[in-house]
Amino acid sequence: MTTQDLHVNALRNQDADVADWLQREDQRQTTTLTLIASENHCSAAVRETGSSRLTDKYAEGYPSRRYYGGCEVADEIEELARARAKELFGAEAANVQPHSGTTANLSALMALAGPQGRIVGMSLKDGGHLSHGHPKSHTGMLFDPAQYGVNDDGLIDMDHVRKICKEHQPHVLIAGGSAYAREIDYQAFAEIAREVGAYLLADIAHPAGMIAGKVLPSPVGVADVVTMTTHKTLRGPRGGMILASAEIAKKINSSVFPGSQGGPIMQQVAGKAVAFGEALQPSFREYQLQVQANAAHLAAHLQSAGLKIVSGGTDNHIVLVDLQGTDVTGADVEERALAAGLAVNKNAVPNDPRPPMVTSGLRLGTPAVTTRGFGKAEIEIVADVVIGLVRGEDPARYRAIVQDLCAAHPLP
Numbered sequence: 001m002t003t004q005d006l007h008v009n010a011l012r013n014q015d016a017d018v019a020d021w022l023q024r025e026d027q028r029q030t031t032t033l034t035l036i037a038s039e040n041h042c043s044a045a046v047r048e049t050g051s052s053r054l055t056d057k058y059a060e061g062y063p064s065r066r067y068y069g070g071c072e073v074a075d076e077i078e079e080l081a082r083a084r085a086k087e088l089f090g091a092e093a094a095n096v097q098p099h100s101g102t103t104a105n106l107s108a109l110m111a112l113a114g115p116q117g118r119i120v121g122m123s124l125k126d127g128g129h130l131s132h133g134h135p136k137s138h139t140g141m142l143f144d145p146a147q148y149g150v151n152d153d154g155l156i157d158m159d160h161v162r163k164i165c166k167e168h169q170p171h172v173l174i175a176g177g178s179a180y181a182r183e184i185d186y187q188a189f190a191e192i193a194r195e196v197g198a199y200l201l202a203d204i205a206h207p208a209g210m211i212a213g214k215v216l217p218s219p220v221g222v223a224d225v226v227t228m229t230t231h232k233t234l235r236g237p238r239g240g241m242i243l244a245s246a247e248i249a250k251k252i253n254s255s256v257f258p259g260s261q262g263g264p265i266m267q268q269v270a271g272k273a274v275a276f277g278e279a280l281q282p283s284f285r286e287y288q289l290q291v292q293a294n295a296a297h298l299a300a301h302l303q304s305a306g307l308k309i310v311s312g313g314t315d316n317h318i319v320l321v322d323l324q325g326t327d328v329t330g331a332d333v334e335e336r337a338l339a340a341g342l343a344v345n346k347n348a349v350p351n352d353p354r355p356p357m358v359t360s361g362l363r364l365g366t367p368a369v370t371t372r373g374f375g376k377a378e379i380e381i382v383a384d385v386v387i388g389l390v391r392g393e394d395p396a397r398y399r400a401i402v403q404d405l406c407a408a409h410p411l412p
């Protein structure tokens with residue numbers, strides 16, 4: 001019997017409802033193809049850290065400077081996670097404590113801009129993230145934000161970025177997004193940041209794994225601070241991380257703790273250490289190359305059937321389908337896809353006339369299916385299913401095809 005079985009049995013004996021729901025979620029993931037660009041399936045080794053006794057441990061502070069006793073093991077784990085993160089990204093300093101990407105951004109922005117500081121980021125409707133200054137996010141309330149967008153080709157308009165920065169004079173310029181499928185020119189962003197005397201923050205939450213695998217250019221050493229999540233293409237546990245130069249690291253550390261968090265979630269930190277160890281293996285680069293090839297193939301196949309792809313293609317793991325001009329919405333296709341066994345998400349496209357819960361777009365991503373071992377042949381089948389669903393075919397038609405793919409490609 002494995003440790004995992006023991007845990008599951010303990011839960012079942014004590015709380016059958018929650019045990020049932022966990023089993024249902026396991027079953028849902030097993031029998032669903034995840035095409036949500038921000039999700040992945042981490043390894044069994046990473047998952048195991050999540051149910052370890054580290055769950056019980058308080059470790060406020062940083063290694064060797066804790067506010068609690070009994071942190072010897074926590075210290076070693078956090079040191080290892082930091083060392084592996086630095087090696088993986090070639091960074092001078094790493095903070096592995098942020099509970100999430102949003103906390104990482106909030107901490108970094110508070111460290112660099114200060115309360116009421118001016119920030120410039122990409123707007124949510126053009127592919128940016130809420131935590132880049134959206135009015136409903138605390139980053140839009142605690143700071144003074146201005147936002148840039150994409151041009152008619154769906155590409156970041158660097159002239160617009162420069163114009164907004166000249167007008168707004170930000171303390172921090174943010175490069176990065178949640179629904180942007182193209183390579184980001186960090187050098188061009190750094191130039192603009194220098195021109196206006198701003199710090200450059202690169203948020204690589206989405207492409208972190210591809211950057212670690214050296215499939216996409218890295219902002220480390222170009223941007224002043226790099227924030228990310230650890231659970232998307234990086235394929236680790238749910239969480240955040242901040243990379244910085246040695247000079248800025250002290251400010252960042254005190255902005256994470258005690259600035260915006262209490263104790264780190266040590267079982268997550270252990271999971272990050274394991275995931276970074278996996279990402280340092282040569283096979284991780286192979287995986288990232290396949291993620292990228294699969295996304296390019298998916299985009300090309302959808303395009304050949306007449307679907308419109310924002311920016312005309314992809315450089316990373318994201319394919320943003322523009323449904324304007326068809327008679328379906330993003331919400332329609334999300335619902336149909338689920339009935340067929342595909343998890344996708346509706347997403348606003350640039351100049352989207354529809355509200356956020358409806359949208360005219362569909363964001364697809366290849367990290368999770370590539371983890372299941374998908375290559376070109378499987379991606380073509382998935383693309384055909386998406387095309388059929390957009391055209392209004394009955395989702396039930398595709399359920400068996402999707403189930404066969406799931407059965408042939410088990411979860412890690």
Ligand SMILES: Cc1ncc(COP(=O)(O)O)c(C=O)c1O
Nearest residue numbers: 100101102129177178203205229
């Ligand atoms: C670019 C970007 N930054 C930050 C985040 C926030 O991450 P979290 O959901 O862990 O707060 C996301 C999440 O999707 C993201 O895409």
